[in-house]
Amino acid sequence: MRLSALAAAALLLAVSQARAELLIYIDKSAQQMTVIKDGRAVFRWPVSTGIAQYDTPDGDFRPFRMEKDHFSKEWDDAPMPYSIFFTKEGHAIHGTNHTSIGRPASHGCVRLSVAHAEELWQLVTLEGMNKTKVVLTGEIPGSDAVALTRRVNDRLHAAVSANPNRFAAFSALPTTWALVKM
Numbered sequence: 001m002r003l004s005a006l007a008a009a010a011l012l013l014a015v016s017q018a019r020a021e022l023l024i025y026i027d028k029s030a031q032q033m034t035v036i037k038d039g040r041a042v043f044r045w046p047v048s049t050g051i052a053q054y055d056t057p058d059g060d061f062r063p064f065r066m067e068k069d070h071f072s073k074e075w076d077d078a079p080m081p082y083s084i085f086f087t088k089e090g091h092a093i094h095g096t097n098h099t100s101i102g103r104p105a106s107h108g109c110v111r112l113s114v115a116h117a118e119e120l121w122q123l124v125t126l127e128g129m130n131k132t133k134v135v136l137t138g139e140i141p142g143s144d145a146v147a148l149t150r151r152v153n154d155r156l157h158a159a160v161s162a163n164p165n166r167f168a169a170f171s172a173l174p175t176t177w178a179l180v181k182m
Helices: 005-017 114-127 146-162 176-181
Strands: 022-027 032-037 040-046 059-061 065-071 079-085 092-096 110-113 132-137
Touching: 022 114, 032 114, 040 110, 040 114, 065 114, 079 114, 092 114, 110 114
Parallel strands: 022 132, 092 110
Antiparallel strands: 022 032, 032 040, 059 132, 065 079, 079 092
């Protein structure tokens, strides 16, 4: 599966800036999560982030609470299995059985299949929340992200040119120039 221009560029920038050993990178534009352990992508899964009215926040976060069997107090006791909370406002990564995976549909959380949520939950448990970073970027699909993609591509090109060895693990990803043409 090819990464969108924004996703690939933001992913490289996030990895270059992240100091965590486990990076959970969520690209809202592509509705995709990439899990990177020790600089190597180990999982890439489709997700469902917030709809426009409840947009999932952008930024860099640290998980601070995990619950295996959480039920939402705000949204009618909705089940949130394998929850990994990353904002004090209640945003979490969690499993779902909804068929909405791959498109925005949540009230701000990051949903993924229950099986993938369990794998992620076990990995974060093993690595530790203090060694995990959650990075969210991108626009809700359908919004105009072209200008942002160009800015990110320019920054990516500069970072890769200045540190070619640091980005060697990403040689399989499209080049910056290919990203612009996608």
